[in-house]
Amino acid sequence: xxxxxxxxxxxxxxxxxxxxxxxxxxxxxxxxxxxxxxxxxxxxxxxxxxxxxxxxxxxxxxxxxxxxxxxxxxxxxxxxxxxxxxxxxxxxxxxxxxxxxxxxxxxxxxxxxxx
Amino acid sequence: xxxxxxxxxxxxxxxxxxxxxxxxxxxxxxxxxxxxxxxxxxxxxxxxxxxxxxxxxxxxxxxxxxxxxxxxxxxxxxxxxxxxxxxxxxxxxxxxxxxxxxxxxxxxxxx
Numbered sequence: 001x002x003x004x005x006x007x008x009x010x011x012x013x014x015x016x017x018x019x020x021x022x023x024x025x026x027x028x029x030x031x032x033x034x035x036x037x038x039x040x041x042x043x044x045x046x047x048x049x050x051x052x053x054x055x056x057x058x059x060x061x062x063x064x065x066x067x068x069x070x071x072x073x074x075x076x077x078x079x080x081x082x083x084x085x086x087x088x089x090x091x092x093x094x095x096x097x098x099x100x101x102x103x104x105x106x107x108x109x110x111x112x113x114x115x
Numbered sequence: 116x117x118x119x120x121x122x123x124x125x126x127x128x129x130x131x132x133x134x135x136x137x138x139x140x141x142x143x144x145x146x147x148x149x150x151x152x153x154x155x156x157x158x159x160x161x162x163x164x165x166x167x168x169x170x171x172x173x174x175x176x177x178x179x180x181x182x183x184x185x186x187x188x189x190x191x192x193x194x195x196x197x198x199x200x201x202x203x204x205x206x207x208x209x210x211x212x213x214x215x216x217x218x219x220x221x222x223x224x225x226x
Contacts, residue, residue: 004158032211043202044159044216093158095214102208103149106158 002028002098006107013084014115021079021110023094029074030096034104035067038091050077050094084114119203124221127197133190135220137203140184147208148179150188152199153219159202162188193224 003026013019023033033050048069049057056069068080081088091111095104120138127133139148149164163170163177165186170177176189190197202219206212 006158034213036216043218044153046213046215049211049213091156095158097211099161101147101164102212103161103164104151104159104214105161109156109158111156 002026002030002096002105004094004096004098004105004107006092006094006110008110009108010111010113012113012115015085016083018080018082019084019112021081021092021094021112023077023079023096023107025075025096025098028096028098028105030077030098031074032097033071033077034095035069035077035079036093036095038093038109044093047079081112084112086114088112089114119205119217121201121203121217121220123218124223126223126225127190127193129195129224129226130192133193133197133222133224135188135190135201135203135222136185137188138185139203139205142183142205143207145207146205148177148183148186149204149206149208149214150175150177150201151204151214152197152201154196154199159216162201164208190222193222195224195226198222198224 005024007022031052035047036044050071052071058064071077093109095106098105150162151159153159165177179186200219
């Protein structure tokens, strides 16, 4: 199946700073990528759908100006958490439909801690 | 996408079969049943999916009832490494179709 990487794997930042998380599809051209976040002991919550060459589609309740998504190439989507606050601390995961049955392949996740 | 209902947790002895149930009574005719699992602090992993026939691969078997309102994921010989949260998701399966995760079942394989 498709191999998806994320960078960084974990990041600690100060409140008010911005953090960029990269999601790469290493062996598959991904026109669509999905971004999720997961709080401790909770399930994954879909944040947005990232579309190559066009604007992302955000789920209800997700602030598009706070969570900037760029999908400039078929192998890279980035999520930038702007002006991060402690409540943004979470596990951020991306995925892409890379299999023959459009099954999703997920990245290993990025643990964000905002102090 | 239809909602699913799973038990919050299950235990299984190592080497025994683990049978994880899922109810999806409002599934539509064109929706598949997908199973994913998430080992602690990792991204989810695809396991198997099916439409109406039973399916088997190297990881697991999927049994779907004739009315498609429920299914069971079977891990034939559970190992400690199978300890994870297992998610049952119904989706129409298109490339742009988003997955909506429920709360899943935490399977704890005991030595």
